[in-house]
Amino acid sequence: MSLSKSPMKAALALWWAGVIAPCFAATSTAASASGCTGTTTIQNIEDASALASCATYSGDVVVATDLVTADQNHNNHLSLDGIKEIGGSLIVQNVAMLLSLSGSSLERVDYDMSFQNLSLSTIPFPKLAGVGKTFRLQDLPQLDTLTFPAEVEFGAVVINNTAIRSLDNTTFNVVSAGSVHIFNNDQLINVSVPINNGQIQTSDILFSKNGAGLNVSFPSLNAIQNMTMQDVLRIDLPNLNVVSSFMEIGGTQLEAFHADRLTNVGGALQFNNVSNLQNLSLQELSTVGSDLSINGSRALELVNFPALTRVGNNFTMEGTFSNISLPQNPQIQGVYYLESSKNISEVCKQLTTSDGVKSSQLTCIYPGSPTQAKNNSNSGHLDTIDESGLSTAAKAGIGIGIALAVVMLGALAFFLAIRRRATNPSKSNHENDRSSSTELFGLFGKIELPAEESRTTPAFTPATSESELSADFKRGKFVPSRGNDMQSRHELNAAIVYELEGDSGASEMHQREKFSFEAPREHV
Incomplete structure (x- = not known):
């Protein structure tokens, strides 16, 4: 009889382990998961601690503007440690009492990740690898340090009005971004991030009104739709090959621009009001779909486009240059206009003879040219030669x-x-x-x-x-x-x-x- 009971007990034990126990475990897990979905608003430290049990939170996480953070151990600090993934957005804005924040486990936010109008001095997310939509840092006047050492992909990046001094691969290791807008950061003097496009086509990069003496480098960037940079001291784009739409570089701070592998600009390529530009290197630039222009340069002696074959519209150079170097017979579809404070008569003659510029007209303005400009306010003189062979005079x-x-x-x-x-x-x-x-x-x-x-x-x-x-x-x-x-x-x-x-x-x-x-x- 005892022998018959042992197999029965063994069978019951197996049945319990294989059927009943998993049901209880599933019920417990479901109860826990029920608090990890929807939109949650963190109003105090206890709310934040409750989220720590959710490795994945499938909704939005919003920090309340009247957040109460003070306790005896963590004064004005909010911890989001424990959460690995947020299926919605993480929004922290207009929280006056919040002075510090951490998210040591967070790896991904599927939608927006936004920090606005805060007194934070640092934002550390050491494991963050991706933000599906926009990563925004805005109106954070005390923020001077980021900690994003892991390779991270963003749908878009907006950094506006912060105290950040440097963005590089140790603090902001961005490898892919649909767009990058960085402006109004008056302490920012260095940007060197390894954006290499990845699977996302970078649509545009914008820099404006940042720190004096800002150096910008995108060493791995190879293609972009639009680029606008204002008041940057030095720009290095060593691997940029294609700009599908336009590129506009401007501001009196600019001293050097290097993009030696850039071959094609689909729209306009313009350097505006670049009075201190001394070094311009575009060694492989072949085609510009619309205007190619440099104006306001007072320090650039030589304008050199050794590989240029076609400009879809106007070719305009204004400054103090004394020489222009172009390949034989470039196709200039629009106006060919040169204005310099130096005598460029030989340059103009060469362009109409040996270089054979194909343009409806070539206009040169420089001191001492044979014909004085009609506009007496001009400092130079006007000498126009068109395809009929007759000068303006x-x-x-x-x-x-x-x-x-x-x-x-x-x-x-x-x-x-x-x-x-x-x-x-x-x-x-x-x-x-x-x-x-x-x-x-x-x-x-x-x-x-x-x-x-x-x-x-x-x-x-x-x-x-x-x-x-x-x-x-x-x-x-x-x-x-x-x-x-x-x-x-x-x-x-x-x-x-x-x-x-x-x-x-x-x-x-x-x-x-x-x-x-x-x-x-x-x-x-």
Whole structure:
């Protein structure tokens, strides 16, 4: 009998261990997990301690603005230790009493991770590896240190108005980010982070109004959509290959810009107000889809683009440079405009001859050039050469000559008309009725001469609209209403009028601030 009871006890023990005990364990786990979901608001230290049992919290964690943190051991400190993953967002903002924070176990936040308007001096998350959406540090005037030593991926990074002095791979080891916006951090003087894109295409990088003497380096960045950097002392992008949209670099602080592997910029590449730029290195830059411009440079002697083959719009250089180095026959689709405080006449000649610049016009402004700019406020001079081979000076001379010829011919026509009137006083009554005044056409409109008895000086009535001058007149085909012997003179006048109109656009000198170029219209 005792032998039969032992197998029975063994069977019951196995049944309990395999079926009943797991049920109790599952019930206990479910009870514990029920507090690890939804949106929780931490109002005191006890609330934070309760979350420590949740390795994964599937909702949002929000710290209340009236958080009570003080106790005898941790004055104004909040611990989020114990949580490894937050399936929603972590939001800490406008908490006046919070002075320190820790999250030694946190590895991932699926949505936003935001710290705003706080008095924190440090934010340590040593194991953080990813934030799915935006990581935001904003209005944290006491924050001078970050501790993110692990490689971390962000959907986006915003750092605004902090006291952080340095971001590097020991404090902010960012390996991937959809966008990076860092601005209004007046203590920030060093940024060197190993962003290498990973699986996320970096859309844009923005730096503006940070510390004086800021050095920025992205040693692993290889592609980006947009980049804007203002008031940075030095920029190093040693592995950047493609900017798919635009790149804008500006500010008087900039002294050096290096991107020696950059080959293609899909939109504009602009260096604006870079008065202290001394060193510009773009050794492999081949194509710029829109404008390529450097303006305001007072320290850059040589503008060097040794691999440049195409600029989709305007090529503009303004500063104190004395030389430009380009490969043979670059395709400049828009305006080619050079302005320097130094004599660059030889540079301009070389571009139009041996380098064969393919542009509708080349404009050079520099001291001592043959032709003075029309805008007398310009410090330089204007010397324009277009595809017709005529300089601006030559076209201006032609225009003046034509204008003088028109005036002389107009005066001659006026004199002959008066003389003819005087030598033919007798006309039919019908003609006298129609001819109480003599009508002449000239460059400026219609001149009416009153009847003989009241005539003193001719009255001038300008044309009020283009319709008063017919299309035939503008093309030298005007036939006056009387006197075939007058036709040839009017045809000559009209032809000269149109000739002057045709060249007037080309003989216009370009203003310093805004210029436009237009090839002379083909004469009809």
